[in-house]
Amino acid sequence: MAQQVIDRPVFDYMQAYVTCTVISALEKLGALDQLAEHGVVPAELGYEEFLGEATFRYLAERGIVRQEGNRYVLTKSGRHLYDERGYLLWLAGGYGEALNSLDGLLSRKQTFGTEVDRDVRWVAVGSALVGEADLRAEVMEILGGIEFTTIGDIGCGNGHFLIDLCRATDAKGVGFDISPAACAEATQEVERAGFGDRIDIVQVDATDVDSVPHLENIDLVMAFFFMHEVLELGHDVLVDYLTRTCERLPAGAYVLTTEVAPPTQSEDTAEAFGPEYVYTQALMSQRLMNAEQWSAAFTEAGFQVERIVEGRLPGSRLILVRKPLA
Ligand SMILES: C[S@@+](CC[C@H](N)C(=O)[O-])C[C@H]1O[C@@H](n2cnc3c(N)ncnc32)[C@H](O)[C@@H]1O
Known part of the structure; x- marks a missing residue:
């Protein structure tokens, strides 16, 4: 008997919520790479048995995996989801607990940053995966057109992008991050990649430019999904921050930054990612700016805008x- 197709979007929301949570959890546990490489046998993962079986059965019911004997492997659509898993990890792993406390935050019974917080580790790991999948090609094209020898990555997270770029370009690198956990992970990843002699990781609050070491020797600053942390402190603070950064960098140095622009429409927007991104940033009272506003801030700070590329x-x-040459 053919399955009845039910056109009730409420069930799509349920499916998306559970799938997002499951994929994020399996990525945190390291099971998705195994699944992608050679499939998994749930009983061999050491998970709680009943729930482990139920998890993969659920993914099979939703067309993400299929069973081959006692092993589950990714389907074609499961592989697409795997390639884009960074978005789900970023959302459910990074912001899941905070979103689950939304009632407490809205009613002021809880405060973000004290009782409730995002999980910066999974924000950073998710964002690194997103960058790899959805920004790397554009970044490589941009970097192919400029010359540099030392990359400074502000808000480097787990360091994956910095390692990748140093590998691809022969540059040296310094990664800066405020999170001790991110720095520990980045240092470990740098060592694991064999780049210990080319990349340093420094734990620092990079919103305080004067405490960021080595800027005078860095000719390419990367700041991906970081600058809005400075904008959160106020537009004037951002312009001062960029001005001071510009002063400290050598003449001719580049800054490459990535930010997501707020949706252009306020009602019923069809934009794929903007509204969800803007909303999660609102948990931290962070506002976002569009490319023109970022360009204006950089220009006011003394930089010249070279390129704006859509990711x-x-x-x-x-x-x-x-930074101008003279
Ligand atoms: C969204 S993640 C982006 C990570 C990485 N740049 C990427 O694109 O994948 C933001 C990173 O900025 C770091 N960060 C936030 N505030 C910071 C600050 N004040 N100083 C240095 N790093 C900061 C966080 O710890 C986190 O690793």
Whole structure:
């Protein structure tokens, strides 16, 4: 008997919520890479038995995996989801607990940053996966057109992008991050990649430019999904921050930054990612700016805007600016 197709979007929301949570959890546990490489046998993962079986059965029911004997492997659509898993990890792993406490935050019974917080580790790991899938090609194209020897990655997270770029370009690198956990993970990843002699990781609050070491020797600053942390402190603070950064960098140095622009429509927007991104940033009272506003802030700070490139990540803009040569 043919299955009845039910056109009731409420069930799509349920499916999306559970799928997002399951994929994020399996990525945190390291099971998705195994699943992608050679499939998994749930009983061999050491998970709680009943729930482990139920998890993969659920994914099979939703067409993400299929069973081959006692092993589950990714289907074609499961593989697409695997390639884009960074978005789900970023959302459910990074912001899941905070979103689950939304009632407490809205009613002021809880405060973000004290009782409730995002999980910066999974925000950073998710964002690195997103960058790899949806920004790398554009970044490589931009970097192919400029010359540099030392990359400074502000808000480097787990360091994957920095390692990738140093590998691809022969540059040296310094990664800066405020999170001790991110720095520990980045240091470990740098060692694992064999780049211990080319990349340093420094734990620092990079919103305080004067405490960021080595800027005088860095000719390419990367700041991906970081600058809005400074904008959160106020537009004037952002312009001062960029001005001071510009002063400290050598003449001709580049800054490449990526941010997501707020949706252009306020009602019933069809944008793929913008509204969800803007909403999660609102948990931290962070506002976002569009590429023109970022360009204006960089220009006011003394940089010249070289290029603005649309990323594959919906709503993203890569903005390349340069400190004038003279
Ligand atoms: C969204 S993640 C982006 C990670 C990485 N740039 C990427 O694109 O994948 C933001 C990173 O900025 C770091 N961060 C936030 N505030 C910071 C600050 N004040 N100083 C340095 N790093 C900061 C966080 O710890 C996190 O690793």
